[in-house]
Amino acid sequence: MKIIQQDKNYKVYINDLELFNTQEFRYGIGHHKIKENHAHFKIKEKSDINLKDNLEIKIENTTENLLTMNLKVPKEFNRLLICLNSFDSEQIFGGGEQYNHLNLKGKKFPIWVQEQGVGRGWDPISLLTKLKGTSGSWFTTYFPSPIFLSTMGYAIIIETYSPIIVDFKKKKSVFEIWDNNAKIIIIEGKDIQELTKHIRIYFNSKHHLPDWIYGTIIASQGGTEALSKKVDLLTQNEVPLSAVWSQDWSGTNRTSFGRQVYWNWEYDKISYKNLPNKIQELNNKGIKFLSYINPFLIEGSRLYKIAKENDYFVKHPNGDVYNIYVTTFPAGLIDLTNKDAYNWYKNIIKTNMIALGTSGWMADFGEYLPVDAILFSGEDPIKYHNQYPVEWAKLNYEAIKESGNDDIIFFMRSGYLDSVSYCPVYWAGDQNVNWSKSDGIASVIPAALSSGFSGVDFFHWDTGGYTSLFWMKRTPELFMRWVELSAFSLIMRTHEGNRPETNIQFNSNEEIFKHFIWMSNVHYSLKNYLKYSIQNSLEENLPITRHLCLNYPEDKESYHQKYQFMLGSDILVSPVISKNTEEKTVYLPPDKWIHLWSTKKYSGQQYIKVKAPIGFIPVFIRENSTFLEELLNNTEQLNKKFQYT
Numbered sequence: 001m002k003i004i005q006q007d008k009n010y011k012v013y014i015n016d017l018e019l020f021n022t023q024e025f026r027y028g029i030g031h032h033k034i035k036e037n038h039a040h041f042k043i044k045e046k047s048d049i050n051l052k053d054n055l056e057i058k059i060e061n062t063t064e065n066l067l068t069m070n071l072k073v074p075k076e077f078n079r080l081l082i083c084l085n086s087f088d089s090e091q092i093f094g095g096g097e098q099y100n101h102l103n104l105k106g107k108k109f110p111i112w113v114q115e116q117g118v119g120r121g122w123d124p125i126s127l128l129t130k131l132k133g134t135s136g137s138w139f140t141t142y143f144p145s146p147i148f149l150s151t152m153g154y155a156i157i158i159e160t161y162s163p164i165i166v167d168f169k170k171k172k173s174v175f176e177i178w179d180n181n182a183k184i185i186i187i188e189g190k191d192i193q194e195l196t197k198h199i200r201i202y203f204n205s206k207h208h209l210p211d212w213i214y215g216t217i218i219a220s221q222g223g224t225e226a227l228s229k230k231v232d233l234l235t236q237n238e239v240p241l242s243a244v245w246s247q248d249w250s251g252t253n254r255t256s257f258g259r260q261v262y263w264n265w266e267y268d269k270i271s272y273k274n275l276p277n278k279i280q281e282l283n284n285k286g287i288k289f290l291s292y293i294n295p296f297l298i299e300g301s302r303l304y305k306i307a308k309e310n311d312y313f314v315k316h317p318n319g320d321v322y323n324i325y326v327t328t329f330p331a332g333l334i335d336l337t338n339k340d341a342y343n344w345y346k347n348i349i350k351t352n353m354i355a356l357g358t359s360g361w362m363a364d365f366g367e368y369l370p371v372d373a374i375l376f377s378g379e380d381p382i383k384y385h386n387q388y389p390v391e392w393a394k395l396n397y398e399a400i401k402e403s404g405n406d407d408i409i410f411f412m413r414s415g416y417l418d419s420v421s422y423c424p425v426y427w428a429g430d431q432n433v434n435w436s437k438s439d440g441i442a443s444v445i446p447a448a449l450s451s452g453f454s455g456v457d458f459f460h461w462d463t464g465g466y467t468s469l470f471w472m473k474r475t476p477e478l479f480m481r482w483v484e485l486s487a488f489s490l491i492m493r494t495h496e497g498n499r500p501e502t503n504i505q506f507n508s509n510e511e512i513f514k515h516f517i518w519m520s521n522v523h524y525s526l527k528n529y530l531k532y533s534i535q536n537s538l539e540e541n542l543p544i545t546r547h548l549c550l551n552y553p554e555d556k557e558s559y560h561q562k563y564q565f566m567l568g569s570d571i572l573v574s575p576v577i578s579k580n581t582e583e584k585t586v587y588l589p590p591d592k593w594i595h596l597w598s599t600k601k602y603s604g605q606q607y608i609k610v611k612a613p614i615g616f617i618p619v620f621i622r623e624n625s626t627f628l629e630e631l632l633n634n635t636e637q638l639n640k641k642f643q644y645t
Helices: 125-132 192-203 224-236 275-284 302-309 339-354 388-403 417-421 441-453 476-487 510-524 527-540 556-560 628-642
Strands: 002-006 009-014 017-021 026-028 032-037 040-045 056-062 066-072 079-085 092-096 108-111 144-150 154-159 164-168 172-177 181-188 216-219 241-245 252-255 258-261 288-293 296-298 323-325 330-333 360-363 409-412 425-427 458-460 492-494 565-567 571-573 583-588 592-595 601-603 606-611 619-622
Touching (some): 009 181, 079 181, 092 441, 108 144, 144 164, 144 192, 144 417, 154 192, 181 192, 192 417, 192 441, 224 241, 224 275, 275 288, 288 339, 296 302, 302 330, 302 339, 339 388, 388 409, 388 417, 441 458, 441 565, 476 492, 476 510, 527 628
Parallel strands (some): 288 360, 360 409, 409 425
Antiparallel strands (some): 032 040, 056 066, 066 181, 079 172, 092 144, 144 154, 154 181, 164 172, 252 258, 296 330, 323 330, 565 571, 571 619, 592 619
């Protein structure tokens, strides 16, 4: 990196190419309009910004490959415009969790935490959900992040919680920051692999995962009796069950959307009678119990009344509790700027969940802070909106640390820049139970890969998807293909969906159950490899589920693979994401590869066609992997045992 100062301006060069000249940076006063509906936001500038130049720029830190700049203008201004030179051959990755596009070149979108949306603007179902404002668009995401990596050899990180409008134009990359100050970090690296490593070093997050996560995690709703039946069925049929996840541990709220959780974080003593004893019984069998929480309390519940009495909720402009209709019922959102409210809610996790014996939970939501809310701290809700999921992650993290139990984990869907410092595991959110590339099974793969570029180490998804509306229901084929995808991931966790009674489940019929048993055991057979990959990931500063280019940065064709991924350094996975597929074209990067099921050898840097019947998605192992013999032997033994053909 080369920096040339001219008076108060700086020219920065990456690989002898001019990346930017601060003389082109601008500031001014912007006027905007934000419309919100069910955590979906339409953000629009109402008029052009009256641009000014001569920003106050302070260089805070410089090394051989890193530049940190603080940008600041007078308080009466509220917009910063940062311009970088763009290049014809450039590809841009990152931006947090992105479901549709990996290469963001030519795209314009906001960096703004929100619901991903049902259909996300592409599916026919979006036409129906659009009327309620819940359809989303290609860029709507629970976890955006102002981190971008370029194939030109640089990465940019913008440290601010304020909204950012990103416009990756052909000639310029423009970042419109809705604030009067921000920290800009430029990192130089020889390729995307090196830049991704630098991103992880920047966050310095080294999360521990407990040993029990390698088995199958089953979702179960309906109380202890239903839970016991599932556990018995699975253990009797040799499913390597590691945990049962009961999101309705606090009770059930039946709505027009389906079966939802009763948002009062005390265990349901009717449906989950003697739950503490049941948890201990499960632990004695080596099976963990997982639960659920979010930062809301349903109106009328016991904990809601306590929070209201103590002014722990986000307030409406009229001074009342800001009751938010997340779906069909009102709920209060905990004000995390209020330290008393923050500590009270943290204590609920410690006393009502950890002390109960739960070994982990889904820490849901984090996207719903209204832009007109009144916060205890007096902060601007527009600026705090992106910060809310970070504080929510921090609260859960602290509850575990203060309990002294390192074998407890939580997983989230929402996040922002530094959420990864607190949350160990992310999941893809609420996908439709269909084949859609915008919001179905296919969408979780780009989501995992883009998250990996953006600092997330450990990522997974709801096996089977979640959202079922109108005519949209799981088919046996879709469910089995999703099970296969999960079998070759770090964490295999099912979800019954919002309408479990009308959707395919793992035990819906003999064929599906047999397939589930087979794939669960295949997943568990990867345990040694996955444990090694986690350690290797932390040492090498690369994600577990990673884009091909992170292993093969010099292979140009690898950069174009959006629906394949590497599981660690040695396993290549090409999931089946379209129906009625018995054969698939797979790209093999430079290396020698062994097909897991047939043991046939292939050379890399070519496209091949392989058979892909249900139960045998295209999976390849590097020939020189130290785990090759173990993985092939495990598969052979499982084939003999279960005779799945």
